Amino acid sequence: MKSEKDRIAPHPVLSTYYVDEKERRQRVDGMFDASAKHYDWIINVMSFGSGRHYRRTALLRAGLAPGMKVLDVGAGTGVVSLPAQIIVGNEGLVVAVDPSRGMLTEATKLGVKQAVMGLGERLPLEDNSFDMVTMGYALRHVDDLRMLFSEYLRVLKPGGKILLLEISRPKGKLGLAALKFYMKTVVPGITRLVRRSSDAQELMRYYWDTIEQCVPRPTILAAMEDAGLEQCECLLAMGIFSEYRSSKPG
Numbered sequence: 418m419k420s421e422k423d424r425i426a427p428h429p430v431l432s433t434y435y436v437d438e439k440e441r442r443q444r445v446d447g448m449f450d451a452s453a454k455h456y457d458w459i460i461n462v463m464s465f466g467s468g469r470h471y472r473r474t475a476l477l478r479a480g481l482a483p484g485m486k487v488l489d490v491g492a493g494t495g496v497v498s499l500p501a502q503i504i505v506g507n508e509g510l511v512v513a514v515d516p517s518r519g520m521l522t523e524a525t526k527l528g529v530k531q532a533v534m535g536l537g538e539r540l541p542l543e544d545n546s547f548d549m550v551t552m553g554y555a556l557r558h559v560d561d562l563r564m565l566f567s568e569y570l571r572v573l574k575p576g577g578k579i580l581l582l583e584i585s586r587p588k589g590k591l592g593l594a595a596l597k598f599y600m601k602t603v604v605p606g607i608t609r610l611v612r613r614s615s616d617a618q619e620l621m622r623y624y625w626d627t628i629e630q631c632v633p634r635p636t637i638l639a640a641m642e643d644a645g646l647e648q649c650e651c652l653l654a655m656g657i658f659s660e661y662r663s664s665k666p667g
């Protein structure tokens with residue numbers, strides 16, 4: 418049985434927002450629920466309109482093709498699930514999983530066909546049933562990376578693939594300061610001003626804090642390997658956009 422010391426949390430306790438793991442879960446779900454109707458607007462502004470295109474091309478680069486069965490974990494409003502649905506077509510299937518009811522409600526309104534409430538680290542899905550598992554910018558919100566990757570291994574078919582998108586902390590001090598100013602001050606400020614939502618403003622501050630405190634790439638890759646995944650790699654673009662890939666042994 419796994420003990421607390423085996424757990425790999427994606428970041429330490431962020432005491433500005435919550436005191437312990439139990440409260441973290443409630444706070445995170447509450448923040449996403451309250452900000453769900455602002456989320457697509459925020460990512461559009463934050464990425465200067467390129468967020469959707471980037472996610473779609475990342476899916477194609479990872480080998481997503483017509484007819485595949487995809488599980489999109491931490492699906493949110495469906496920003497990854499929707500292009501995946503188009504790529505896999507009517508012969509394929511995309512199941513969107515998320516613990517936030519608010520995010521899933523938006524996802525369904527926007528056209529996501531199958532939405533299931535659940536956590537990445539405890540997937541309510543059958544073994545060996547998906548060709549690809551995707552996760553866009555949700556890794557920082559799970560309880561334990563080991564459990565997450567064990568679950569991915571379980572639900573993937575033999576030879577199935579994983580694509581995980583994340584924003585990573587830049588290495589240089591200047592890059593870090595610039596990105597922090599943009600993501601912790603500019604994006605939350607604009608969100609508050611235009612959307613008039615203090616919840617969405619807080620979510621975006623939290624978003625940055627989890628990026629800044631996130632465990633480094635080698636820790637994430639080692640957790641994937643420990644779970645039994647193979648061909649684990651991370652492609653980095655512009656020093657911040659990380660595409661983690663791996664697969665289940667065939």
Ligand SMILES: C[S@@+](CC[C@H](N)C(=O)[O-])C[C@H]1O[C@@H](n2cnc3c(N)ncnc32)[C@H](O)[C@@H]1O
Nearest residue numbers: 449491492493496517520536537553555558559
């Ligand atoms: C920043 S949003 C990402 C949405 C979308 N995938 C994208 O690419 O923009 C993070 C999502 O992860 C979800 N989430 C939080 N904790 C999670 C967990 N333990 N397992 C799966 N998803 C989780 C949140 O509810 C939220 O919808």
